[in-house]
Amino acid sequence: xxxxxxxxxxxxxxxxxxxxxxxxxxxxxxxxxxxxxxxxxxxxxxxxxxxxxxxxxxxxxxxxxxxxxxxxxxxxxxxxxxxxxxxxxxxxxxxxxxxxxxxxxxxxxxxxxxxxxxxxxxxxxxxxxxxxxxxxx
Amino acid sequence: xxxxxxxxxxxxxxxxxxxxxxxxxxxxxxxxxxxxxxxxxxxxxxxxxxxxxxxxxxxxxxxxxxxxxxxxxxxxxxxxxxxxxxxxxxxxxxxxxxxxxxxxxxxxxxxxxxxxxxxxxxxxxxxxxxxxxxxxxxxxxxxxxxxxxxxxxxxxxxxxxxxxxxxxxxxxxxxxxxxxxxxxxxxxxxxxxxxxxxxxxxxxxxxxxxxxxxxxxxxxxxxxxxxxxxxxxxxxxxxxxxxxxxxxxxxxxxxxxxxxxxxxxxxxxxxxxxxxxxxxxxxxxxxxxxxxxxxxxxxxxxxxxxxxxxxxxxxxxxxxxxxxxxxxxxxxxxxxxxxxxxxxxxxxxxxxxxxxxxxxxxxxxxxxxxxxxxxxxxxxxxxxxxxxxxxxxxxxxxxxxxxxxxxxxxxxxxxxxxxxxxxxxxxxxxxxxxxxxxxxxxxxxxxxxxxxxxxxxxxxxxxxxxxxxxxxxxxxxxxxxxxxxxxxxxxxxxxxxxx
Numbered sequence: 001x002x003x004x005x006x007x008x009x010x011x012x013x014x015x016x017x018x019x020x021x022x023x024x025x026x027x028x029x030x031x032x033x034x035x036x037x038x039x040x041x042x043x044x045x046x047x048x049x050x051x052x053x054x055x056x057x058x059x060x061x062x063x064x065x066x067x068x069x070x071x072x073x074x075x076x077x078x079x080x081x082x083x084x085x086x087x088x089x090x091x092x093x094x095x096x097x098x099x100x101x102x103x104x105x106x107x108x109x110x111x112x113x114x115x116x117x118x119x120x121x122x123x124x125x126x127x128x129x130x131x132x133x134x135x136x137x
Numbered sequence: 138x139x140x141x142x143x144x145x146x147x148x149x150x151x152x153x154x155x156x157x158x159x160x161x162x163x164x165x166x167x168x169x170x171x172x173x174x175x176x177x178x179x180x181x182x183x184x185x186x187x188x189x190x191x192x193x194x195x196x197x198x199x200x201x202x203x204x205x206x207x208x209x210x211x212x213x214x215x216x217x218x219x220x221x222x223x224x225x226x227x228x229x230x231x232x233x234x235x236x237x238x239x240x241x242x243x244x245x246x247x248x249x250x251x252x253x254x255x256x257x258x259x260x261x262x263x264x265x266x267x268x269x270x271x272x273x274x275x276x277x278x279x280x281x282x283x284x285x286x287x288x289x290x291x292x293x294x295x296x297x298x299x300x301x302x303x304x305x306x307x308x309x310x311x312x313x314x315x316x317x318x319x320x321x322x323x324x325x326x327x328x329x330x331x332x333x334x335x336x337x338x339x340x341x342x343x344x345x346x347x348x349x350x351x352x353x354x355x356x357x358x359x360x361x362x363x364x365x366x367x368x369x370x371x372x373x374x375x376x377x378x379x380x381x382x383x384x385x386x387x388x389x390x391x392x393x394x395x396x397x398x399x400x401x402x403x404x405x406x407x408x409x410x411x412x413x414x415x416x417x418x419x420x421x422x423x424x425x426x427x428x429x430x431x432x433x434x435x436x437x438x439x440x441x442x443x444x445x446x447x448x449x450x451x452x453x454x455x456x457x458x459x460x461x462x463x464x465x466x467x468x469x470x471x472x473x474x475x476x477x478x479x480x481x482x483x484x485x486x487x488x489x490x491x492x493x494x495x496x497x498x499x500x501x502x503x504x505x506x507x508x509x510x511x512x513x514x515x516x517x518x519x520x521x522x523x524x525x526x527x528x529x530x531x532x533x534x535x536x537x538x539x540x541x542x543x544x545x546x547x548x549x550x551x552x553x554x555x556x557x558x559x560x561x562x563x564x565x566x567x568x569x570x571x572x573x574x575x576x577x578x579x580x581x582x583x584x585x586x587x588x589x590x591x592x593x594x595x596x597x598x599x600x601x602x603x604x605x606x607x608x609x610x611x612x613x614x615x616x617x618x619x620x621x622x623x624x625x626x627x628x629x630x631x632x633x634x635x636x
Contacts, residue, residue, distance in 0.1 A: 009603060015496055017606065017607065019599055021599065042547065043558075045484065046597060046601075048605075050608045076602060129598075
């Protein structure tokens with residue numbers, strides 16, 4: 001898993017993105033297809049499923065209810081700061097950790113009030129899209 | 138020379154013919170069906186005439202309506218392109234009756250070459266090699282059995298009126314014969330309204346190599362060398378090159394094939410452009426397959442390598458001018474490759490993929506020729522062949538032409554519909570292809586052994602980043618918030634707040 005801290009994305013044409021990463025230039029072309037995004041880079045085709053928390057809440061009911069909820073990375077990045085520890089009680093919307101991607105720092109928030117039963121993320125670690133960072137119960 | 142020409146076709150070939158007409162300062166008349174009102178050939182033409190609803194049987198195949206359009210607009214000649222009415226002897230005859238020049242051979246030549254068995258007999262009479270086979274329509278499987286006793290299996294049953302692989306069956310042994318005969322005959326009946334079959338010895342893994350001809354009305358005919366068309370899928374050519382790597386490596390082979398092709402065409406009293414197709418076996422022996430009595434789809438690679446505009450030459454000889462080129466004036470320089478870009482999905486069994494082109498970036502730069510009919514925002518109709526464009530490149534050597542084609546395909550971006558662009562890149566990277574070991578089963582075998590096209594590992598994470606970035610931009614637009622570039626992470630935060 002590569003670190004993405006240096007990645008820079010610019011929208012150059014509708015559906016076309018120029019990516020600069022570690023001095024290398026990539027061009028990505030995007031098409032949408034029922035909920036997933038197809039990305040073409042240099043003739044390679046990637047189907048990326050988008051996990052949209054809003055959509056999930058619309059279609060699957062609010063995720064603030066019973067049981068455990070995973071907090072997963074929606075895209076690759078690097079954990080720069082942990083804001084809570086395992087076992088902490090948190091309120092809904094409270095910041096759990098900060099992840100950096102594309103030169104921007106982003107706070108991952110608790111999807112509901114509860115207790116942090118697992119904090120899988122480690123400061124400085126690189127995470128992949130979909131990787132579970134924390135579990136709230 | 139003609140002052141006005143009607144193009145009885147659509148798509149890329151109509152556009153290609155119009156380009157030459159315009160260079161020659163000849164007015165152009167397009168015809169179009171309901172599905173093609175917004176198509177490029179109509180936009181490009183000087184004049185245009187509606188000829189019917191979308192199905193080609195009600196529009197582009199309507200001889201009466203095409204001729205009415207020609208008369209109404211005062212066109213002196215009709216270029217038929219390829220497909221549709223281009224090899225229809227009745228159409229060529231009807232043009233002659235109406236006093237309009239058909240830019241192609243005579244109705245009689247088309248008729249004689251249209252029947253495969255008659256064409257074979259003509260080739261035999263002309264002293265050209267043909268694949269061993271029965272030259273009369275077969276009366277039944279018993280006749281095939283006698284043929285097999287003489288020449289052995291495998292055999293190929295073919296429709297007398299056939300083409301495009303319809304009504305064709307391979308037979309490997311006696312036990313398969315009856316069923317194969319029945320299937321081929323009924324398929325031929327359905328496709329061509331004639332169940333007549335003939336049989337040929339099957340040449341295993343042959344190459345398909347064809348010779349381009351052009352003759353004038355005064356008996357002078359020359360050839361423009363060969364095209365290698367062995368890269369086929371379901372008996373349809375998808376990629377062609379000129380020269381053939383095999384022919385280029387064998388001194389005298391081009392001349393021998395050219396001479397044979399001219400002899401065959403002469404025996405049919407042929408004039409205008411035509412192509413004689415040969416099967417070539419592993420030893421380099423060639424056998425007459427059939428003659429196409431029209432301009433071929435893949436003619437641009439011959440134009441790139443010989444430097445002659447075949448459509449211009451067609452027009453000149455059609456209006457009676459003598460062909461000034463002699464055989465020794467034709468030379469072959471460098472190497473050209475063509476890819477037929479289709480609206481089809483190579484990731485889903487090459488399913489046709491009609492629809493709207495949401496984005497189009499064409500390859501540009503040195504050595505590129507693009508014969509297309511598409512533009513951004515155009516909807517590829519479901520009614521016709523899904524050929525979007527022919528991408529041809531030229532360079533000094535075959536190796537350089539392949540590299541140039543790979544470069545061009547990387548620049549080519551078509552969105553909104555699927556295309557076979559990435560499939561071509563995979564074939565061009567293939568070691569067997571690069572070694573020039575081509576045959577008509579190449580694509581089938583390639584698809585069977587196709588190595589996983591594994592992307593470099595960093596591309597997966599870049600794709601994920603871009604997907605999230607793209608998704609977020611879309612969400613931002615949908616929310617009517619400023620379309621500032623924001624990352625997926627910010628979106629997460631905001632979404633949580635909204636909840």
